[in-house]
Amino acid sequence: MSAYTSDCPPLDACGPCGTLPSGFVRLRYFFGKRMGVADFVDEQRYHTSKHRFHNQRLHGAGVLCGLAVTRQEPTEVMLRVGKGAAVDACGREIVVGYDQCLDLDAWLRRELAERGAIDATWPDSARDAAGDLPLVVLIRYRDCAIAPEPAPRDPCSCDAAGCDFGRVREEFELAIVTASDPEAAVSSPLVPPRAAVDRVVGRAVGGAMITRGLADAAGVGCPEAATDGWLALAAITVVTTTVAGELHVTDLRPIENRATLLAETALLQDLLARELAAQLEPGALVDGPEVTALSVAADGTTLTLALSGPILANTVPPDAFTLTRFEPAAATVWNSVAVTTAFAPTPPRLVVTVTGGVSAGALYRLALDPTTVPPSAPIVDGDMRPLRPLRAGFQFGIEQPGADHVVVDAPYAR
Numbered sequence: 001m002s003a004y005t006s007d008c009p010p011l012d013a014c015g016p017c018g019t020l021p022s023g024f025v026r027l028r029y030f031f032g033k034r035m036g037v038a039d040f041v042d043e044q045r046y047h048t049s050k051h052r053f054h055n056q057r058l059h060g061a062g063v064l065c066g067l068a069v070t071r072q073e074p075t076e077v078m079l080r081v082g083k084g085a086a087v088d089a090c091g092r093e094i095v096v097g098y099d100q101c102l103d104l105d106a107w108l109r110r111e112l113a114e115r116g117a118i119d120a121t122w123p124d125s126a127r128d129a130a131g132d133l134p135l136v137v138l139i140r141y142r143d144c145a146i147a148p149e150p151a152p153r154d155p156c157s158c159d160a161a162g163c164d165f166g167r168v169r170e171e172f173e174l175a176i177v178t179a180s181d182p183e184a185a186v187s188s189p190l191v192p193p194r195a196a197v198d199r200v201v202g203r204a205v206g207g208a209m210i211t212r213g214l215a216d217a218a219g220v221g222c223p224e225a226a227t228d229g230w231l232a233l234a235a236i237t238v239v240t241t242t243v244a245g246e247l248h249v250t251d252l253r254p255i256e257n258r259a260t261l262l263a264e265t266a267l268l269q270d271l272l273a274r275e276l277a278a279q280l281e282p283g284a285l286v287d288g289p290e291v292t293a294l295s296v297a298a299d300g301t302t303l304t305l306a307l308s309g310p311i312l313a314n315t316v317p318p319d320a321f322t323l324t325r326f327e328p329a330a331a332t333v334w335n336s337v338a339v340t341t342a343f344a345p346t347p348p349r350l351v352v353t354v355t356g357g358v359s360a361g362a363l364y365r366l367a368l369d370p371t372t373v374p375p376s377a378p379i380v381d382g383d384m385r386p387l388r389p390l391r392a393g394f395q396f397g398i399e400q401p402g403a404d405h406v407v408v409d410a411p412y413a414r
Helices: 039-057 106-117 194-204 205-216 267-277
Strands: 062-066 069-071 078-081 084-085 093-096 100-103 134-148 162-180 230-245 246-252 293-298 304-306 321-327 334-337 341-345 349-354 363-368 392-397 406-408
Touching: 039 084, 062 230, 069 230, 078 134, 093 134, 093 162, 100 106, 100 162, 106 230, 106 246, 194 406, 205 293, 246 321, 293 392, 293 406, 321 341, 321 349
Parallel strands: none
Antiparallel strands: 062 084, 069 078, 078 100, 084 093, 134 162, 134 230, 230 246, 293 304, 304 349, 321 334, 321 363, 341 349, 363 392, 392 406
């Protein structure tokens, strides 16, 4: 169903899109229980809400398969939305069983008729620098009451027709909006938010820090979807021309896919297995020693890498790490700083001594040197478990409030 062929209102009663329910209540049956309409509605609502909550909080929103937007050949102004399925920000499934066609020229004429009386500047106000009209194709869940059937009337009702709808059809709605429309910027919230994920990954020096950081970020709270259930499928730019005094769509630029893919578990497992097979050395996934924190001494001459457990000192060569200073304005962007590395057992840590020290306000990268610590001879503990991360590389900056140096995040993690 298209946005311009039905005005059927949503019948969903599971609460505003994206909000957490106050709780779930299910029916409790017993012999002799009298059942009314409210009981059956609550029974359906319980299972529907549970299922949508699962989709929303464990899978997110996006396209499951299909729903590709293409030009309908040989016409110039028709779009085809392929059949497919998606999940919206409320956890509701959107199923499109047949290809759908969108007539861009008909859409433009309708918009001109509807907007003409209230916005004489449209569509000029929505054009890009080249004078073309950027658009976005959206889809969302809709449901409608169908199948009228005889029904005894409520004596308090004003309707004496004795008829009511006996089914609810779960459908969809397609829409076209300009790129400047607020609905065109629809995005589904991640948990934790993407900015928090970037900060955690950017500042973490090991897998344990990533796990703890993501748990802390997710603990802030459950986000609420700020949309009305729309999913963006594609962005298009149309060319308009005045013909016989009327504005028409005469051409369209290449279509840009905007759909977010919700990959199935089997695909994620396959991709993970390929990545592990291609990247990881033996022992990389065992629970061995790990770098957990990076700190700098007050005088700037010592970097300390805290470890989650002991390692064998004789597997740590003095030149295990390299330190480079980032100077984007200099002729040579990366400049080496001489360092030596040693293992200190109590508490377990790697101590990196910096010749000349590090400077406040500068940016640095500390990394394992693959020529001195190759994959074939990693730093290990007494059980031959390698130090993680295997390709350790830490970007950081230095501030100097008072007399103490403080490690700060690299710019991309701030």
